Amino acid sequence: DAKTTQPNSMESNEEEPVHLPCNHSTISGTDYIHWYRQLPSQGPEYVIHGLTSNVNNRMASLAIAEDRKSSTLILHRATLRDAAVYYCIPLNYGGSQGNLIFGKGTKLSVKP
Amino acid sequence: DAGVIQSPRHEVTEMGQEVTLRCKPISGHDYLFWYRQTMMRGLELLIYFNNNVPIDDSGMPEDRFSAKMPNASFSTLKIQPSEPRDSAVYFCASSFPGLYGYTFGSGTRLTVV
Numbered sequence: 001d002a003k004t005t006q007p008n009s010m011e012s013n014e015e016e017p018v019h020l021p022c023n024h025s026t027i028s029g030t031d032y033i034h035w036y037r038q039l040p041s042q043g044p045e046y047v048i049h050g051l052t053s054n055v056n057n058r059m060a061s062l063a064i065a066e067d068r069k070s071s072t073l074i075l076h077r078a079t080l081r082d083a084a085v086y087y088c089i090p091l092n093y094g095g096s097q098g099n100l101i102f103g104k105g106t107k108l109s110v111k112p
Numbered sequence: 113d114a115g116v117i118q119s120p121r122h123e124v125t126e127m128g129q130e131v132t133l134r135c136k137p138i139s140g141h142d143y144l145f146w147y148r149q150t151m152m153r154g155l156e157l158l159i160y161f162n163n164n165v166p167i168d169d170s171g172m173p174e175d176r177f178s179a180k181m182p183n184a185s186f187s188t189l190k191i192q193p194s195e196p197r198d199s200a201v202y203f204c205a206s207s208f209p210g211l212y213g214y215t216f217g218s219g220t221r222l223t224v225v
Contacts, residue, residue: 043205044216102147102155102156103154
């Protein structure tokens with residue numbers, strides 16, 4: 001399984017953009033990069049995923065480096081509700097469903 | 113859809129007792145996963161099923177733990193006998209093959225005293 005490196009914690013001000021980095025230098029060519037978040041006292045929640053191209057959805061944007069050794073989750077305007085632990089997870093589907101293996105993630109604090 | 117439903121939300125039991133955690137996955141999802149979360153070890157994958165068949169149980173800590181999926185809409189995780197070190201939040205998740213995200217339940221907080 002590819003290893004990931006994320007900062008233990010980050011702080012942001014409300015309504016400002018947040019860039020959450022993730023290094024995954026051992027990622028294989030067929031690994032998708034998934035991001036999940038876990039709000040306090042809740043189960044993890046899917047945020048976004050991508051393979052090579054940058055991706056956007058209603059929650060966030062995902063910027064993937066050209067060499068795929070790193071990626072950045074972008075929250076365009078942080079809200080208090082975005083305070084959570086964010087996990088970057090390489091996932092290889094292969095011929096079947098891959099398994100989500102969680103690391104320690106980045107704990108994001110959002111200040112009003 | 114009501115999402116992945118887990119019961120009970122909280123369980124307090126005495127050491128040595130049997131504990132059964134329950135999960136109803138999202139209809140149509142072919143994969144079901146059981147995770148455990150503690151402060152020390154984070155989120156750990158215990159076991160997962162595909163089409164009701166256990167595929168990988170290498171994360172199950174020991175023989176005291178067992179999981180079943182008798183049909184596509186129900187799974188159980190059983191601990192017998194329970195020990196204080198089993199205290200954790202247990203999450204169930206389901207997914208559909210392909211490029212879709214996993215959906216997690218709200219978890220069961222287990223306390224063994």
